[in-house]
Amino acid sequence: MGSNHILVVEDSLTQAVKLEYILFEKGFKVSLVSNGENALQLLEDKDVDLVISDVVMPGMDGYELCEKIRKNSRYKDVPVILLTSLSEPGDIIKGLKSGATNFVTKPYDEGFLISRIESVLKNKYFDSESSTVQEVDFEFQGDKHVLKADFSQVFHLLLATYENTLLQSRQLDVANRKLLAREEQLSSVLASMSAKIAVLDTDMMVIAANDSWREIFLPGTSEDVLDGIDFRDAVFSSGCLRGSLHELVDGVRSVVEGNSRKFSYEYSFEQGGEPKWYLLEVTPMQGESGGAVASFIEITERKEMERELITARDAAEKANRFKSRFLASMSHEIRTPLNAIIGLTDLTLRSELSTKQAEDLELVKISADQLLTLINDILDLSKVEARMLTLEESDFSLSEAMRDVVRSMEQQARDKGLALNIEVDDDVPEAVCGDQVRLKQILYNLIGNSIKFTENGGVFVQVSKLEDRKDSDEAVILVSVRDTGIGIPDEKQNIVFESFRQADDSTTRKFGGTGLGLAISRELVEMMGGRIGVKSSEGFGSVFSFHVVLKYGDSGKLVSGQDADSFQDLSAVSAEYSILLVEDNPINVLVATSLLEKMGHSVEVASNGLEAVSMLSGIDVDLVLMDLEMPEMDGFSASMSIRRGRAGDAARNVPIIAMTAHAMTGVKDKCAKAGMNDYIAKPVQYVDLRDVILRTMKENAGVPSVVSEPVTIEAKVIDPDKASAMYQGDSSLYNELCSMFMSDVSGDIAKFKEARESNKISVAKRIVHTLKSSCAAICAPRARDAAVQLEKALLNEDAQAVEECLAKFEAEATRVCVELTD
Numbered sequence: 001m002g003s004n005h006i007l008v009v010e011d012s013l014t015q016a017v018k019l020e021y022i023l024f025e026k027g028f029k030v031s032l033v034s035n036g037e038n039a040l041q042l043l044e045d046k047d048v049d050l051v052i053s054d055v056v057m058p059g060m061d062g063y064e065l066c067e068k069i070r071k072n073s074r075y076k077d078v079p080v081i082l083l084t085s086l087s088e089p090g091d092i093i094k095g096l097k098s099g100a101t102n103f104v105t106k107p108y109d110e111g112f113l114i115s116r117i118e119s120v121l122k123n124k125y126f127d128s129e130s131s132t133v134q135e136v137d138f139e140f141q142g143d144k145h146v147l148k149a150d151f152s153q154v155f156h157l158l159l160a161t162y163e164n165t166l167l168q169s170r171q172l173d174v175a176n177r178k179l180l181a182r183e184e185q186l187s188s189v190l191a192s193m194s195a196k197i198a199v200l201d202t203d204m205m206v207i208a209a210n211d212s213w214r215e216i217f218l219p220g221t222s223e224d225v226l227d228g229i230d231f232r233d234a235v236f237s238s239g240c241l242r243g244s245l246h247e248l249v250d251g252v253r254s255v256v257e258g259n260s261r262k263f264s265y266e267y268s269f270e271q272g273g274e275p276k277w278y279l280l281e282v283t284p285m286q287g288e289s290g291g292a293v294a295s296f297i298e299i300t301e302r303k304e305m306e307r308e309l310i311t312a313r314d315a316a317e318k319a320n321r322f323k324s325r326f327l328a329s330m331s332h333e334i335r336t337p338l339n340a341i342i343g344l345t346d347l348t349l350r351s352e353l354s355t356k357q358a359e360d361l362e363l364v365k366i367s368a369d370q371l372l373t374l375i376n377d378i379l380d381l382s383k384v385e386a387r388m389l390t391l392e393e394s395d396f397s398l399s400e401a402m403r404d405v406v407r408s409m410e411q412q413a414r415d416k417g418l419a420l421n422i423e424v425d426d427d428v429p430e431a432v433c434g435d436q437v438r439l440k441q442i443l444y445n446l447i448g449n450s451i452k453f454t455e456n457g458g459v460f461v462q463v464s465k466l467e468d469r470k471d472s473d474e475a476v477i478l479v480s481v482r483d484t485g486i487g488i489p490d491e492k493q494n495i496v497f498e499s500f501r502q503a504d505d506s507t508t509r510k511f512g513g514t515g516l517g518l519a520i521s522r523e524l525v526e527m528m529g530g531r532i533g534v535k536s537s538e539g540f541g542s543v544f545s546f547h548v549v550l551k552y553g554d555s556g557k558l559v560s561g562q563d564a565d566s567f568q569d570l571s572a573v574s575a576e577y578s579i580l581l582v583e584d585n586p587i588n589v590l591v592a593t594s595l596l597e598k599m600g601h602s603v604e605v606a607s608n609g610l611e612a613v614s615m616l617s618g619i620d621v622d623l624v625l626m627d628l629e630m631p632e633m634d635g636f637s638a639s640m641s642i643r644r645g646r647a648g649d650a651a652r653n654v655p656i657i658a659m660t661a662h663a664m665t666g667v668k669d670k671c672a673k674a675g676m677n678d679y680i681a682k683p684v685q686y687v688d689l690r691d692v693i694l695r696t697m698k699e700n701a702g703v704p705s706v707v708s709e710p711v712t713i714e715a716k717v718i719d720p721d722k723a724s725a726m727y728q729g730d731s732s733l734y735n736e737l738c739s740m741f742m743s744d745v746s747g748d749i750a751k752f753k754e755a756r757e758s759n760k761i762s763v764a765k766r767i768v769h770t771l772k773s774s775c776a777a778i779c780a781p782r783a784r785d786a787a788v789q790l791e792k793a794l795l796n797e798d799a800q801a802v803e804e805c806l807a808k809f810e811a812e813a814t815r816v817c818v819e820l821t822d
Contacts, residue, residue, distance in 0.1 A: 004121055005029045005046070009039045009053035009065065010083075019052070022110055023117075036060030040068060043075045050121060052104075055084040063098040070099035079120045083108070196278075196296035199285070202256055204231045213296065231294065248280070255282045256292045266299070277303040334375055342368045342683040343591035347598060350686070372683060391435040391527055395553035398432045398477065399424045402463050405443045413451055419458030420447070427465045429475055431553035438524050439548065442532075443479065445517035446544045450483035457484030457541070466547050473552050476530075480545040488536040496534060497522040521546070576600040577622035577697065582612040582638065583659070584630040586765070588682075589795065592625065592659070595686055599693075605795060607769070609638025610776060611788050616647035621654060623693060626676065628660040628667070632776060635660070636674040643675035655700045657692055659684060716781060717815045723779040738778050738820050745771070745813050749806075756802070765794060771809070775816070783812040 006023055010016035011034050023030045031046070033039045035057055042048070051069065055062035066080045079101035095103055102120050104113050196213035198206050206229040214221055217234040232249055251263035263282040268275055277300045285291040345365045349358065406422040413420035443461070450459040460482045467476035488496060497518045525532040529549035536542035579596055583589045584607050596603050604619065606612040610633040612624065624642070628635035635658060645652050658671040658679045668679050678696045680688060723734050748771055755764040772787035786809040793801035 003029065004049040005031065006050045006052060006117070007031050007033065007039060007042060007048045009033050009036065009051065009057070009062070011035060011054065011057045015054070022113070026114060028117075036062075036065035036068070039065055040072075043069070043072070043078070048075065048078055050117065051078055051080045052117075053080060053082055055082050063094050063100075066095075066098035066100050081116060081120060195298075198231060198234075198294045198296075200231050200252070200256060200292045200294060202290045204252060204256055205229065206231050206234065207291065216296070252282050252292065252294065255284050256290070258284065258290070268303075276300050337587075338368060338372055338375075338683040340587045340591050340683075342372070342685055343595060346686045347591070347594050350598065368683075391438060393433055393551075394436065395431055395433050395555075395557040396436040397430055397558050398428060398550070399430060399463070401436050401440055402443060402461065402479070405440050405447065406461060409444070409447050409451065412448075413459060416451060416454070417456075418451060418454055419460075420451070421458065422461040422463070425462075425464040428463055428477065429465070429550075429552055431555040431558055432475070432477070433551040433553040434528065434548070439528070442521045442524050442546065443481070445521045446479075446481040446546075449517060450481055450485060450542070450544070454483045454485035454541075459483045469549075474549050475552060476547050476549055478545065478547045480543055482541065482543045484541040487538040487540050487542055488534065489538050493534050493536060497532065575694065575697070576602070577693070578602045578604070578620070579693075580604045580606060580612060580615065580619070580621045580624045582606045582609065582624060582630070582635065583627045584608055585627075586795070588627070592684065592689075595684065595689055596625075598686070599690055601693075605792055606788070607772075607791060609633030609635060609641070611772075612638050613641045613647045614781070614785060614788070616642060616651040616654065620650065623697065624654055624656045625659050626656050628658060628671075632773065635676075636670060639671075639674040639676050653700075655696050657696055717783075717812075717819045719779040719781055734778070741774050741778050741780075742817050742820060745774070745817070748774075749810060749813070752806070761794070765791070768794060775813075778816070778820075780812075780816045783809065783816050786812045 006028050008016055008019050008023070008030060010019060010032070013034075016032050016034070020030045020032055031042060031048070033042055036053075037060060039051065039053065043051075051065075053062040053065055060068075062082050062084070066082065069078060069080060070076050080099070081102045081104055082095055082098075082100045083104055083106055084095070102116055104116050196210065196216055198209040198213050198217075201207050209218075217237075218229065231252070235248070248265050248267075251260070251265055254260040255263050261284065263280075265280040266277065267280070268277045270276070276298060279297045279299045281295045281297065282292050283295075285293060342365065345361055345368065349361050349365065353361065402424060403422055406420060410420050447459060447461065462478075462480045462482070464478050464480075465475055466478040469475065522532050525546045525548060530547040532544070532546035534542055534544050576599075579601050581589065581592050581596070581603055583592060583605070589605055593603050593605065604615065604621065606615050608630040609626075612626070613633070616624070626635040626639060630638075633641075639656050639658075641647065642651055642654065642656065655678075656676045658667075658676045660667065660679075660682060671679050677700065678692055680692045748767055752764055752767045752771075755761075755767060768787060768791045772784060772791060775781075775784035775787055786805065790802065790805035790809050793805045
C-alpha cells in the first residue's frame with residue numbers, strides 16, 4: 001500500500017501542501033495539481049491509484065471532474081474521494097450522481113482521512129469487479145431524483161455520512177463542554193472583579209452581569225432573570241444616576257453601534273448614606289455578534305484625592321499670593337529707608353566735603369548698594385521660584401549690550417589691578433530680540449564673581465554664535481567668562497549654582513556674597529532656553545559658560561548713532577523742568593526734592609493722588625513723579641484720573657513717571673496700563689533719576705514751562721453730589737462726619753498754632769495732614785485745597801507762607817461750618 005500513487009487536486013496551495021505532507025508521512029506517492037483540467041491530463045499520462053479532489057475550485061469543480069473520470073474508459077475505475085463540507089443535503093445527491101467513491105468532510109481529522117483512504121484502496125478491486133449499477137427513483141426534500149449507482153458507492157457514502165455525523169457530534173460535545181467551562185470561568189471572573197460589570201447586546205439588553213452590578217441596579221435579582229432586561233431601564237429605575245440621562249444613553253449606544261471605541265461618564269449617588277463616585281466605561285465586544293461591556297468602577301477615593309489636591313493647590317496658591325504680598329511689602333518697607341540713605345548720601349557726595357568725610361560717605365554708599373543688591377537678589381530668586389518672573393522681548397544690539405556690561409565693570413577690575421577684556425566674534429548677529437536687562441544681569445553676575453575671586457591676571461569674555469536655527473529664525477549664543485582666579489574644586493562645581501551655596505564656606509567670610517548670583521543666573525539662562533556650566537581647576541582659574549536662544553532682531557529698530565548723539569546732547573544740557581512730586585513719605589519728599597533741585601528743576605509737592613489731581617487742575621507742570629502707594633488715592637488711580645481728564649484737559653497728556661519701592665513682577669505693566677510713561681525703582685539715585693527724566697521728556701518732546709500759582713477751580717464749599725456718591729446715600733454717616741469736623745476743627749487749628757509756637761514741627765505736620773483728610777472726608781474741596789497749600793508751606797519751612805495759608809484755611813473752615821449749620 002505504501003507504493004500507491006495518489007493524485008491531489010486542490011487549488012489552495014496551503015491545503016495542498018498540508019495534504020501532501022500527511023500522505024507522504026504515511027508512505028504514499030503524491031502528485032499535486034491545482035485544477036480539474038490538469039488532473040485529467042495527469043490521469044492520461046500516469047497510473048493513479050486514488051484521486052482526492054476538493055469540490056469547490058475555479059473552472060471545473062470536483063463534481064464535474066468526477067463525472068469526466070467515470071466517463072473515460074481508461075481510468076473510470078479509479079476511486080475518487082471528494083473533500084467537502086457536506087453542509088447542504090444536496091451535496092450528497094451531487095456526490096452520488098457524479099460517481100464519487102467516498103467523502104471526507106472539512107475540516108478533516110487526519111486519522112479519519114487516512115482510514116478512509118486505506119478503506120477505499122483495500123476495497124478498490126473488489127468493488128470494481130462486483131459492482132452492479134442500478135437505477136433508483138426517489139424524492140428528496142420535495143424534489144424527484146433519478147440516480148444510477150451501485151451498492152458499494154451508496155454504502156461508502158452512507159458510511160462516510162454516518163462517520164461525519166459522529167465526528168461532528170463528538171466535536172460539538174467537546175465544544176459544549178468548553179463553552180460551559182468558559183461560562184463558568186467568565187462568571188467567576190465577573191464575580192471576583194470589584195467593578196460592576198454588565199454585558200450588553202446590540203439592542204442594549206443585558207446579557208450577563210456580575211453580582212455587584214445587580215446589587216446596585218437590580219437588587220434582589222439573580223442572574224437567571226437578566227434575560228430581557230433593558231440596560232436603560234435598569235439604570236433609570238435604580239435612581240443611581242445624577243446627570244444627563246440622554247448623554248449616558250447616547251454614549252453607550254455610540255459604542256454598541258460601533259460609532260465610538262470608548263465612552264466614559266462620571267457620576268455620583270448616595271450609597272448607604274454616603275456619597276459615592278463611579279466611572280462608567282463602555283467598550284465594544286469583539287466578534288461578529290457585537291454588543292458592549294459596561295464597567296462601573298468606583299472612583300470615590302480618587303475623587304477625594306482630587307479634592308485634597310485641589311484644596312492643597314488652592315492653599316499653595318493662597319500662600320504664594322501671601323508670599324508675593326509679603327515680598328512686595330518687604331521691598332517697599334526696606335527700599336523706603338534705603339531711598340533716603342542712598343539718595344542723601346549721593347547728594348551729599350556732590351557737595352564740598354573733606355577727604356575723610358568723602359571716604360566715609362563712599363563706604364556708606366557701598367554698603368547701601370550691597371544691601372540693595374542683596375534685596376534685589378532675594379526678590380529675583382523668589383520671583384523665579386514662584387514662576388512670577390517673565391522675560392521681556394525687544395530688539396537690541398547684542399554686542400553693544402555685552403560691551404556695556406564690560407565697560408561698567410572696568411573700574412572695578414582696575415581697582416584690583418586686573419585686566420578685563422571682551423571679544424565678540426564676527427558671525428554674532430548684531431540685532432537680536434530678547435530680554436536685554438536679564439541677559440546683562442547674567443553677565444554682570446559672572447564677571448562680578450570672576451573679579452571677586454581673582455587676585456592676579458584678569459577676566460576675559462568671549463561671545464560667539466553656537467548654532468544658527470534658520471527654520472525658527474533663532475540663534476544660539478554662547479558666552480564664556482574666563483578668569484585666572486582661585487578656581488573651584490571638582491567636587492564643588494555642581495553646587496555653585498544652588499541657592500545660598502558657595503564652593504567653600506570660608507569664601508563667604510573672605511570674599512563676601514550670599515551665593516545667590518549664580519543661582520539666579522542659572523534660572524534666567526534656563527528660562528531663555530539654555531544651559532550654564534563651569535569648568536575649573538583649583539588654583540588655575542575657572543571658565544563659566546552659558547548659552548541662550550535668542551530670536552533674530554530688526555536692526556532698523558535699534559537706536560541709530562544720530563539718535564544716540566541727540567540723547568547725549570539732551571543729557572549734556574542743563575534742562576530745567578517744572579515737576580509735580582507726588583509722595584506721602586516726608587523723608588522721600590526731602591530726598592527727591594533735593595535731587596530734583598540739584599538738577600535745576602522747580603518742584604511742587606502733593607502728598608497723595610487726590611491732591612495731585614486737584615493741583616494739576618490749577619497749575620501747569622512739565623512732568624509728574626508719581627509714588628504708587630499713598631493714602632486716599634494711590635498712584636495708579638491718580639494716573640488714570642489724570643488721563644481721563646479729571647485734572648483738566650491741559651494736564652491729560654502730562655508725562656508721568658512712576659516712582660516706587662515695589663519690585664514685584666507686573667508692577668511695570670500695571671503702571672503702563674494706568675497711563676504712566678516710565679518707571680523708576682527706589683532707592684532713587686541721582687544719575688538714574690536724571691536719565692529717566694531726560695529720556696521721558698525727549699520721548700514726549702517736552703519743553704520747559706513756567707509753574708503758575710495754583711488756583712482753586714472748585715467753586716463749591718461743600719460738594720453734596722460727591723458726598724452722596726462717596727457714601728452711597730448714607731446720610732447718617734455723612735452727617736456724623738460733618739458733626740465731628742465742626743466740633744474738632746477749631747481745636748485742631750489751636751493745636752496747630754501751639755505746636756508751631758513750641759517748634760514741634762512733626763506735631764504740626766500731623767495735625768495739618770489730619771485737617772486735610774477731614775476736609776476731603778466731608779467733600780469740602782476749597783478747604784481741602786487750602787489745607788494742601790498749608791501743608792506744602794510747612795514742609796518748605798516758609799514761615800510767611802504758613803501764616804498766609806493758615807489764614808486762608810481758617811476762612812474756608814469757617815465757610816464750611818456755616819454752610820453745614822445752614
